[in-house]
Amino acid sequence: APNGTAAGTKPTFPSSKRPLMDGALASMRNGENMLIVEVFHNYTPILSSVVKNLGMGSLSQQVISSTTYSRPRYGNLITLVRPAEPEPAPVIDVTCNTTASPTTTCKTYDSAIDCRTYTACTTCTDREVCTTCTTPFMQPKSCVTNSDRNINCTVTRTYVPIVGCVPADDTMPPTPAG
Numbered sequence: 001a002p003n004g005t006a007a008g009t010k011p012t013f014p015s016s017k018r019p020l021m022d023g024a025l026a027s028m029r030n031g032e033n034m035l036i037v038e039v040f041h042n043y044t045p046i047l048s049s050v051v052k053n054l055g056m057g058s059l060s061q062q063v064i065s066s067t068t069y070s071r072p073r074y075g076n077l078i079t080l081v082r083p084a085e086p087e088p089a090p091v092i093d094v095t096c097n098t099t100a101s102p103t104t105t106c107k108t109y110d111s112a113i114d115c116r117t118y119t120a121c122t123t124c125t126d127r128e129v130c131t132t133c134t135t136p137f138m139q140p141k142s143c144v145t146n147s148d149r150n151i152n153c154t155v156t157r158t159y160v161p162i163v164g165c166v167p168a169d170d171t172m173p174p175t176p177a178g
Helices: 019-026 048-053
Strands: 037-045 062-070 092-109 116-135 140-162
Touching: 092 140
Parallel strands: none
Antiparallel strands: 037 062, 092 116, 116 140
């Protein structure tokens, strides 16, 4: 309320030098809103120096002001403001790229139980890298690599008998050919 006016009482405003404003303020009721816009223009004549050089006097620079008083026709000022919209969901983009990247990895170990050396080789022809990028509303994009793996793989296993080895258990089946 203006000037600390208590609810339910008629507002009081200081008198201004503008009768239009005094009339607008006097007709306001408690709890009403008013928009007051005051604009100042700094006016500098373009031809001021030309007119002065011709001896015709001078056009001076001046400040021009204009004021508008408005009361909302329907409702309060809050109805003039567009309500905030919810933030849109972040944009999530998952990209997987496959590149030709032939690799072979072998592991070998000896088994004293059945007197064989085992070799397992994995050969892959391609590599796949998947990345998830998230772009939150009005924020920079951030990316994370989800997976980086070999694909299109085959496994070969070889068994070679260990010469001179005696199996620890006689119940083991014979060594497969191979």
